[in-house]
Amino acid sequence: MKHLPKHLQPRWRYLAVAVETWPDADIGRRAFQRELWYAGQNLLGDPGSADADLRLLRYDVAEGTGGAIVRVRRGEVEAARAALACVDEVNGHPIGLRLTGVSGSVDAASESYLGDPAGSSTQEEVTFEGADHPAHRRDGAVDVETPTGWLGATVHDCE
Amino acid sequence: MSDDGGEGGDRNVDGSEEFGPFEAVYAHPVGQSTAARQVKTAAEFGFEGVVVRTREAEYDPGELAGRHNIDVVRGVEIDAQDPERASGAIGNHRSECVVLLVHGGTDALNRFAVEQDRVDVLTKPFDGEGDVNHVLVKEAVAHDVRIEFDLGPVLRDDGGTRVRRLRKLRKLRELIDYYDAPYVVSATPASHLRLRAPRELAAVGEQIGLGADGVREGLAEWGRLAARNRERLSESFISPGVKRGREEE
Numbered sequence: 001m002k003h004l005p006k007h008l009q010p011r012w013r014y015l016a017v018a019v020e021t022w023p024d025a026d027i028g029r030r031a032f033q034r035e036l037w038y039a040g041q042n043l044l045g046d047p048g049s050a051d052a053d054l055r056l057l058r059y060d061v062a063e064g065t066g067g068a069i070v071r072v073r074r075g076e077v078e079a080a081r082a083a084l085a086c087v088d089e090v091n092g093h094p095i096g097l098r099l100t101g102v103s104g105s106v107d108a109a110s111e112s113y114l115g116d117p118a119g120s121s122t123q124e125e126v127t128f129e130g131a132d133h134p135a136h137r138r139d140g141a142v143d144v145e146t147p148t149g150w151l152g153a154t155v156h157d158c159e
Numbered sequence: 160m161s162d163d164g165g166e167g168g169d170r171n172v173d174g175s176e177e178f179g180p181f182e183a184v185y186a187h188p189v190g191q192s193t194a195a196r197q198v199k200t201a202a203e204f205g206f207e208g209v210v211v212r213t214r215e216a217e218y219d220p221g222e223l224a225g226r227h228n229i230d231v232v233r234g235v236e237i238d239a240q241d242p243e244r245a246s247g248a249i250g251n252h253r254s255e256c257v258v259l260l261v262h263g264g265t266d267a268l269n270r271f272a273v274e275q276d277r278v279d280v281l282t283k284p285f286d287g288e289g290d291v292n293h294v295l296v297k298e299a300v301a302h303d304v305r306i307e308f309d310l311g312p313v314l315r316d317d318g319g320t321r322v323r324r325l326r327k328l329r330k331l332r333e334l335i336d337y338y339d340a341p342y343v344v345s346a347t348p349a350s351h352l353r354l355r356a357p358r359e360l361a362a363v364g365e366q367i368g369l370g371a372d373g374v375r376e377g378l379a380e381w382g383r384l385a386a387r388n389r390e391r392l393s394e395s396f397i398s399p400g401v402k403r404g405r406e407e408e
Contacts, residue, residue: 020352042317043366082366085359088315096352098204099359141196152192152351154199156226 011074014057016067016101016113017084022150023064023121023136023143025093032059035090036070040083052076054083057106063121064136064143067114069106077102126158178382179207180357180375183234183260183282183345186216190349194218194231200351202227205358208382210258212236212282232385234258236282242271253277257388258381260307264289273299273306279384280343282307285327296334299341305384306331306340308377310360311347313367325367332369343384344369344377 003009021027033056040049051073058069072080084097101113121138128135128144128151135144135158142158144151182201186194194216201209208230211218220231235256239245245261245268253259259279261272264286272281273295281304284291291306299306308331312324335342344364348354355363357378364374390396395403 022352038317042321043363078362078365078371081359082362085355085363086314088353094350094352096200096354097359098356141199150191151187152196152200153187154193154195157193157195 012053012071012104013074013077014103014106014109015070015072015077015080015084015099016103016109017070018098018100018114019061019066019068020096021061021064021093024150025064025090025095027061027090027093027095029056029059031090032056032061032068032087035087036084039086040080043083043086044079048079049083052080052083054080058110063138065121065138067100067110069109069114071106126153128153128158178379178386180205180360180378181208181210181230181232181381181385182206182348182354182378183210183212183258183280183343183381184354185236185347185349186211186213186218188215189213192349192351195223196351197348197354198223198227198229198231200354202229204354204356206356206378208232208385210234210381210385212260214252214255230382230385232257232381234260236260236262238262239268241265242267245271246275249275249277257385257392262286266290269295270298273304274302275304276302278302278304279388280305280307282345283309283311283347284331285309285312285324290327291331291334293334293338296331296338296340300338303341305343305380306335307347308332308342308344308369309347310344310363310374311353313363314346314355315353329368332373341380342377343380344374345381 036054040052040054053071053073055071057071060066081099087097103109121136123136125132126135126142133144133146135142140155142153142155144153184197186197194211198209210232212234214235220233224231233256235252237245237248239248260282261278263269263272263281263284266289269284269289272278346355361371361374365371
């Protein structure tokens with residue numbers, strides 16, 4: 001179909017979203033997009049989620065950290081923000097999300113608000129509460145792999 | 160901050176917006192993140208303060224506050240099975256903390272918590288079969304107990320469970336509005352991955368009818384509460400409006 005004349009094309013806003021998970025969580029782009037749409041549909045309803053659009057344009061998450069660019073219709077940013085806040089788990093992996101910025105173009109959103117895409121994390125052994133555990137360390141934050149599951153800590157918690 | 164989204168906000172006309180958003184978090188060993196990690200993440204998310212609910216958590220509020228430039232408040236959330244045990248726990252822990260919370264969830268516990276002057280906040284009143292009504296809210300006003308508006312289930316549940324929670328939250332909101340009762344808002348995060356930024360919580364509040372201003376007000380209330388209690392804990396405080404002056408010595 002012939003595309004719309006410029007003045008009738010929808011205007012978009014691009015949301016930069018910072019993503020955090022446990023280091024071993026394997027969350028693909030499709031799974032994330034599916035959860036995002038679910039969250040939109042559940043919170044905003046079908047009409048609301050159709051209005052918001054919530055299309056995932058860029059997605060780069062590895063080793064527990066990363067970012068995404070989500071496209072929404074102009075004027076629906078706050079509704080999209082609410083839907084994003086309700087994305088809690090993807091494939092059973094808990095996920096932390098925060099909207100770091102809103103922009104009028106994809107490039108501006110990723111350049112201004114997403115920073116270093118794949119945070120450089122290092123693996124090491126740390127001593128936490130008197131025992132040694134494998135851990136992933138990134139930017140002052142340490143994710144410790146304890147026998148009972150992952151634990152979020154900081155460098156100051158580890159001896 | 161500019162919010163272009165439509166807000167039905169005529170709530171904070173009294174201009175008491177001196178406190179920014181606070182969040183009240185769980186920490187290791189109850190949660191999956193240490194108090195330090197929760198505070199670090201909350202600071203990055205733009206909160207002005209954190210109340211740590213977990214009594215067993217090991218942290219130094221002053222040190223964390225200095226490191227992340229954010230207020231850190233020692234809280235204790237009492238999670239007892241029945242009012243008798245809760246009453247004992249309140250006596251034991253009231254003096255250890257700045258903010259004392261009681262985890263509700265049954266009608267008996269909810270009723271008990273709002274009738275205690277020593278309790279600051281009734282948390283998660285809808286966990287389990289618990290509910291609130293006009294009697295409880297009036298008691299909460301009389302005893303200055305804040306009722307927690309728990310956004311956790313809105314953020315993390317879906318389907319029927321979420322609908323039932325939303326229904327109860329709506330009822331609570333109507334009661335709070337009618338009696339002008341004190342309340343706090345929290346996402347009740349047990350790990351740093353469950354934390355959500357203040358603007359996100361405000362956006363959710365807007366969707367569920369609490370209003371963005373209603374959420375901001377409830378997040379700031381934690382800070383107001385902590386400041387009030389710290390003043391009461393200070394040596395010179397005798398009772399509201401009465402302070403020990405210099406003349407006495």
